[in-house]
Amino acid sequence: MKLTSRARFSTICLHAGQEPDPSTGAIITPIYQTSTYVQEALGRHKGFEYARTQNPTRLALERNLAAMESGKAGFAFASGMAAIGAIATLLKAGDHVVVSDNTYGGTFRLFDKVLTRYQLSFSYVDTADLAATERAFTPATKMLFVETPTNPIMRITDLRAAAELAHRHHARLVVDNTFASPFIQRPIEHGADLVTHSTTKYLNGHSDSVGGIVVAVRDDDIEWLGFVQNAEGAILGPMDSWLVLRGTKTLPLRMQQHNANGLALAEFVAKHPKVKQVYYPGLPTHPHYELARRQMNGFGGMLAFDLGSLAAARTVLNGVKLHALAESLGGVETLISHPATMTHASVPADRRAALGITDGLVRISAGIEDIEDLKEDLAQALDLS
Secondary structure (H helix, E strand, C coil): CCCCCCCCHHHHHHHCCCCCCCCCCCCCCCCCCCCECCCCECCECCCCCECCCCCHHHHHHHHHHHHHCCCCEEEEECCHHHHHHHHHCCCCCCCEEEEECCCCHHHHHHHHHHHHHHCCEEEEECCCCHHHHHHHCCCCEEEEEEECCCCCCCCCCCHHHHHHHHHHCCCEEEEECCCCCCCCCCHHHHCCCEEEEECCCCCCCCCCCCCEEEEECCHHHHHHHHHHHHHHCCECCHHHHHHHHHHHHCHHHHHHHHHHHHHHHHHHHHCCCCCCEEECCCCCCCCCHHHHHHHCCCCCCEEEEECCCHHHHHHHHHHCCCCEECCCCCCCCCEEECCCCCCCCCCCHHHHHHHCCCCCEEEEECCCCCHHHHHHHHHHHHHHC
16 A cells, blocks of 8 residues: 555554555455575575564564654564663663653663663653753763653653753653554654654554564664664564554554543542542643643543552552453553552662652553443442542
8 A cells, every 4th residue: 555645644554564465465464474485596585584584574563663653664572671672772881871760660670770780871860850851961871761651650751852952962862652652642753763662552452462663763773773683683573563563553543542531530530539649641730731732642541540558559459340450551451550569569669659659559551441331440449448
């Protein structure tokens, strides 16, 4: 399917990177479940030699996601963390990275427990505060790594201002766009150099695949990431690539419902007497509400709220029936979790406390169920607490 340069987002999701199968005309990209490819003659092949290096299903997904994020090239990996690990190979010993302080626990674990062994250093700062972020820069800073909205406190970073700041200091801006998805925001259009996702989440959308993507715009980054993807081999397999391609076709439709349900649940818990605080950028009480309105297309399906104690949180988490108690996010079903003991258990307790990740904090990934059913389920669980 040939797209024009003016194709809009929903059309890009459905068609970019994909052509009908040349041998059969199949409209859906096949699952090329092969480890190698027969060559026509010595030194002559059809562009595919070995499946770690190239796979047609993976290539279709990489082109699809690069187009969705307004990038030049995409590289699919076996997990979101493998994608972030590949980004880290752009750094060298002695380099310094400024990171959103409320970053995903797995990202913190990789940076703090693994990459510091290789003479890389990291400073964690509230990247919503640009003055504080700039103060964290040093002459060795080569990268600004931002999550927005943050997980799970939902702080928002001004992407255009962050890009200008990073480039002024000759550093790359990397944005983990997992929480938003490219339907809600496209960081490259605001000046980011690299965008990464856990494709496990909204891009796949059906809780049946684990993967990651890096989308790049700089030619030197594209050349290096392609080399690293092949050299390290942490590739996304063809079946998972196909599952994510299935997911991106309905991303705009799903995200509209995630947005609607996330806002409705945030408004619901904000009025509940047992809820102490709500974190959702779509509420006018959120400190970055106006920035979120300008920068985002909707406010997303992620919210968090504080019940004041571990006992109250446990009662709600154990009391829900429709909300599934599970890690992850972005699937069609609604998930509920306890960040302090689940997604952010690897973050030291004192850091969690400073970030607002209390023992009473509950996080919800709003699915696409009927909102009245979700509210009724949450209401009966809150009444138990």
